Amino acid sequence: MASTTDASNQFADLISRREVVVCVGSGGVGKTTTSAVIALHAALEGRKALVLTIDPAKRLANSLGVDALDNEPTRIPIDRFEEVGLHPKGELWAMMLDMKKSFDHLVDRHAPDEKSRQAILNNKLYQYFSTSLAGTQEYAAAERLYEIYTGGEYDLIVLDTPPTSHALDFLEAPNRLVDAINSRAMQFLYRPTSGLLSVGTNYVIKTLSRFTGGEMLSELGTFLKAFSTLFAGFQERAGKVRELMTSDVTTFTVITAPTAGNIDEAIYFHKKLGADHARVGGFVTNRVHPAWVPRAELSRPSGQLSRELSGLSEAYDALERDAQKEFARKIRGNATDFQVLADLDEEAIMHLRDTIPRSIPIMRVPYFAHDIHSLAGLDHVRRSLFVA
Amino acid sequence: MTSLYDRRMVLFSGKGGVGKTTLASAFALSCARKGQRTLLIELNVKDRLNAIFGSVEVGPEIVEIEQNLFAVNISPSVAMEEYGLMKLRVKVVYKAVFENRVVQSFLRVVPGLNDLLMLGKSHFHAMEVDSAGKFLWDKIVIDAPATGHGIFFLKIPSVITSILESGPMFSDAKKIEEFLRDPKMTAINLVTLPEEMPVNETLELRQTLVEELEMPIGMIVANSVYEPVFDEQESKWVLDADADQFEDTQTQGFVDAAKFRAQRVEMQAEYLERLENTLSETLVRVPYYFTERFDFQTIAKIADEIDEQLGEESGSQRSAG
Numbered sequence: 001m002a003s004t005t006d007a008s009n010q011f012a013d014l015i016s017r018r019e020v021v022v023c024v025g026s027g028g029v030g031k032t033t034t035s036a037v038i039a040l041h042a043a044l045e046g047r048k049a050l051v052l053t054i055d056p057a058k059r060l061a062n063s064l065g066v067d068a069l070d071n072e073p074t075r076i077p078i079d080r081f082e083e084v085g086l087h088p089k090g091e092l093w094a095m096m097l098d099m100k101k102s103f104d105h106l107v108d109r110h111a112p113d114e115k116s117r118q119a120i121l122n123n124k125l126y127q128y129f130s131t132s133l134a135g136t137q138e139y140a141a142a143e144r145l146y147e148i149y150t151g152g153e154y155d156l157i158v159l160d161t162p163p164t165s166h167a168l169d170f171l172e173a174p175n176r177l178v179d180a181i182n183s184r185a186m187q188f189l190y191r192p193t194s195g196l197l198s199v200g201t202n203y204v205i206k207t208l209s210r211f212t213g214g215e216m217l218s219e220l221g222t223f224l225k226a227f228s229t230l231f232a233g234f235q236e237r238a239g240k241v242r243e244l245m246t247s248d249v250t251t252f253t254v255i256t257a258p259t260a261g262n263i264d265e266a267i268y269f270h271k272k273l274g275a276d277h278a279r280v281g282g283f284v285t286n287r288v289h290p291a292w293v294p295r296a297e298l299s300r301p302s303g304q305l306s307r308e309l310s311g312l313s314e315a316y317d318a319l320e321r322d323a324q325k326e327f328a329r330k331i332r333g334n335a336t337d338f339q340v341l342a343d344l345d346e347e348a349i350m351h352l353r354d355t356i357p358r359s360i361p362i363m364r365v366p367y368f369a370h371d372i373h374s375l376a377g378l379d380h381v382r383r384s385l386f387v388a
Numbered sequence: 389m390t391s392l393y394d395r396r397m398v399l400f401s402g403k404g405g406v407g408k409t410t411l412a413s414a415f416a417l418s419c420a421r422k423g424q425r426t427l428l429i430e431l432n433v434k435d436r437l438n439a440i441f442g443s444v445e446v447g448p449e450i451v452e453i454e455q456n457l458f459a460v461n462i463s464p465s466v467a468m469e470e471y472g473l474m475k476l477r478v479k480v481v482y483k484a485v486f487e488n489r490v491v492q493s494f495l496r497v498v499p500g501l502n503d504l505l506m507l508g509k510s511h512f513h514a515m516e517v518d519s520a521g522k523f524l525w526d527k528i529v530i531d532a533p534a535t536g537h538g539i540f541f542l543k544i545p546s547v548i549t550s551i552l553e554s555g556p557m558f559s560d561a562k563k564i565e566e567f568l569r570d571p572k573m574t575a576i577n578l579v580t581l582p583e584e585m586p587v588n589e590t591l592e593l594r595q596t597l598v599e600e601l602e603m604p605i606g607m608i609v610a611n612s613v614y615e616p617v618f619d620e621q622e623s624k625w626v627l628d629a630d631a632d633q634f635e636d637t638q639t640q641g642f643v644d645a646a647k648f649r650a651q652r653v654e655m656q657a658e659y660l661e662r663l664e665n666t667l668s669e670t671l672v673r674v675p676y677y678f679t680e681r682f683d684f685q686t687i688a689k690i691a692d693e694i695d696e697q698l699g700e701e702s703g704s705q706r707s708a709g
Contacts, residue, residue: 027404027534062588124551162536207485211475213555216548257405261436292645297638308639313625327622334617335645337678369651373584 007361011282012386015042018251018281020149020244021158024273025255026265030286030365032060033372034255035160037381039092044382046089047155050148054097054141054162061096065375069096071105073148076375084376093154102140110233120230125223139238146241251281256352258288258345263352270356280360284385285349287367289341298336302328392606392670392698393419395575396523397514397567399530401538402579403589407611409436409531411579411674414690416529420457421691424526427513428453430461431506431533431541437461440687464502467509468495475556500544504561507544511564514573532576535593542568542576542601568603575606582610582659591666607670607698610660614676616653623650672697 015021015038023035032053039051050073053060061069065080073093081088104121111117120126145159209217244250252273256266270280306328310317316324353362365384372381392398400412409430416428427450430437435446443453448466453459472482486492495501516524533541545568548561568574576597580590590608597603618626626646634640663671672694677686 029405062585207476207481210556211472212557213552215552215555216557219551262405290644292648293638293641297641300638305639305642308634308636309643311633312629312643315621316625330617330622331642331646334649335642338645338648340678369648370655371584 004364007282007363008386010361011363012041014251014281015156016045018249019154019156020145020250021156021281022161022245022250022252022278023159023255024161024252024269026262029255029257029262030284030372031255032160033063033378033381034253034284034286034365034385035158036060036063036094037378037385038253039094039156039158040375040378041382041386042156042158043088043090043092044086048091048093048153049156049158050093050095050154051158051160052095052097052141052145052148053160054099060094060160062373063375063378064092064094066094069094071095071098071101080375084374084379086375086379090155097141097144099140102144106140106143106234107230110230120223123223125219139234142241142245143237146237146244149244246277246279250279252278254280254283256283256285258285258348260344260348260351263348266352267355270360280356282360283352283356283362284365285352285362286365288345288349288364289338290366291342291346292338293335295339295343298332298339300332302326302332305332390572392575392577393422393424393527395527395571395573395606396525397510397528397530397574398606399532399542399574399576400579401532401535401576401593402609403581403586404534406579406581406586407674408534408579410440410687410690411577411609411611411694412529412531413437413440414674414687415577415694416457416527417454417687418691418695419527419529420454421695423456425524426457426527426529427525428457428459429510429513429528429530430459431531432461432463432502433531435461439683441684462506462509464505467505471505471508500540500547503541503544504548507541507564508560511567514567535589539593539596539601542597542603546601569601571604575604577606577609579609579611580663581612582656582663584659587659587662590663594667605669607672608663608667609672609674609694610663611674612676613656613660613673614649614652616650618646618650623653626650627654670698 021035021038023031023038025031035053036051039049042049051060053069061067064076066074066076073095076092076094078088081092107117107120111120141159141161145157148154148157254266254269254273256262266283270283273280302325306321306324309324309328309331316327319327349362349364356362363385365381368377368380370377372378398415400408400415402408412428416426419426428437430446437443437453437459438445441453441457441459443459444451446453446459446461448461448463450458450460468486469482472486473479476482476485486495510528510530513525514528518524532538545561545565548557549565552558552561578590578594580586594605594608597605616623626643627650629643629647631644632640634643660671660673674690674693677689679686
């Protein structure tokens with residue numbers, strides 16, 4: 001199909017002119033795999049590419065054939081490529097963002113002094129909250145991306161974002177954190193003697209402590225007080241991260257699967273990204289059922305089909321006519337099952353095509369018979385994504 | 389072991405996109421059909437139950453979507469209001485405190501608060517009694533968040549109990565934590581696909597739940613299992629066929645489609661075997677349905693499927709014991 005090739009070429013061209021690719025999408029649509037494939041493509045084209053995942057499951061390491069990835073970039077050894085007949089002109093690097101370490105890293109960098117640093121790292125709430133506070137994961141990811149980008153070591157960085165219903169959480173999270181910390185209630189909690197509070201607010205805090213217990217409020221206060229020392233740094237960085245995300249060097253790619261629900265979410269991501277002035281450079285639709293047999297051919301009589309199948313194997317050719325027909329009916333039934341899925345996928349993709357601007361390419365990656373969990377598998381996907 | 393149908397609260401988690409909502413819906417339907425008054429809970433997500441059950445959109449108010457089957461989409465802010473009113477008893481006081489701008493901005497950033505509120509409300513319903521002291525619900529079924537967030541969600545009560553030593557928040561969290569760890573009360577079902585990544589993730593999730601959170605696992609559901617169309621010999625024919633064996637491209641297409649099916653069946657069989665060999669829990673296999681959407685009919689079929697397979701299991705356990 002000419003249009004498929006055009007879309008692939010347009011996408012490949014775009015990637016070659018960008019330094020940051022951010023992959024967004026809902027869970028289970030192949031985001032991690034697609035991120036790795038984009039980085040692999042760039043490495044084969046001669047660039048030094050890094051794929052950065054924040055997926056806690058060790059999926060990316062599995063796919064790349066290395067034992068484990070950690071918080072520092074690891075180069076995929078050249079042997080791994082040669083084993084599957086690939087000869088990259090560039091380099092492929094990968095890392096898995098460890099939330100705890102990344103946040104500790106943030107604390108290390110932004111804490112004004114050793115005492116504040118220790119106060120935060122030793123806080124009981126810190127360990128849980130640093131990895132699960134709404135938006136902290138996303139923030140740490142964006143921050144790390146920014147750090148690596150400004151380090152200037154890579155030609156291309158591909159970020160695999162966490163599956164979230166809010167595509168831009170990692171852009172909005174820093175602002176949310178900053179707003180919250182600046183709020184008056186927070187100031188009360190970590191500066192209770194400042195005397196800024198009205199009698200009304202005091203009453204409010206007292207009532208609140210009936211729910212949480214005073215201990216909880218004071219723990220929170222200690223935590224936030226320590227944490228607030230970081231925020232001057234956060235605020236400034238957040239602005240810079242956002243600038244990078246919405247600049248010309250960055251493109252967003254929406255990863256999706258061709259079910260009606262996933263396509264609706266992809267459309268929603270596109271809308272949200274647009275509202276945040278982020279640019280979507282392409283949609284990748286994974287797991288598209290191929291149209292093996294056109295609908296019109298599915299009514300082929302079993303007698304005819306059974307004759308056409310002759311030569312399938314010696315054992316088949318040796319069957320009685322009736323047994324051959326019976327087998328042909330199974331073959332036809334199976335093709336009919338899959339045609340239903342191919343039609344539904346097509347319909348969903350057409351809906352996406354009609355909804356988003358014509359200028360944005362939609363790539364289709366077929367549903368493969370095997371799982372993609374090896375470098376050879378990633379290369380297989382690469383061929384259909386970029387060489388269509 | 390307490391049968392899955394006898395637990396008060398049954399949660400469904402697993403990797404994103406494996407069919408948690410579908411399975412939670414089917415299990416809830418199965419419970420309702422057994423005459424259990426069942427509440428199916430979504431946690432602050434875009435409602436998908438209305439599409440499955442052909443019901444009204446499910447929001448923060450409990451609605452009946454089938455006979456014996458009710459649904460609610462818990463909103464943290466509504467849960468907070470209900471909780472606040474329950475404790476404060478006076479709406480004016482609630483409004484003065486909780487709708488105070490300063491408090492609102494504070495509550496917005498209390499880490500884990502939304503998860504705690506949603507879990508708290510689910511637990512509240514699990515223990516809710518009528519004036520005669522009889523449980524209002526026989527079963528609470530929760531469509532829980534996917535793996536990563538799912539762990540944070542289930543962990544929040546134990547985080548609180550490890551930080552605090554007393555107080556109202558401590559005792560509430562303690563109650564929920566004990567309830568979640570009680571194998572007579574709770575079961576966490578893990579939904580997966582018989583494929584490499586989902587299986588790996590399921591095994592890791594199970595380990596975390598059992599070893600770190602000490603929570604009881606119910607069944608493992610392998611979803612979207614292709615039924616084999618071809619017997620062993622026929623599979624071999626299509627698997628051995630070359631990509632250009634037939635001159636006629638349509639005939640080749642028929643064979644390619646058959647080959648895809650046979651390859652998928654073969655691959656899935658390996659992962660199903662791996663699940664069987666690694667896990668001690670009941671493994672329920674739900675077939676792949678070649679249909680448009682997960683409509684009510686499909687859910688009903690899956691409900692029967694679960695019921696049958698769980699029945700077999702308890703039957704075989706009885707005969708063994």
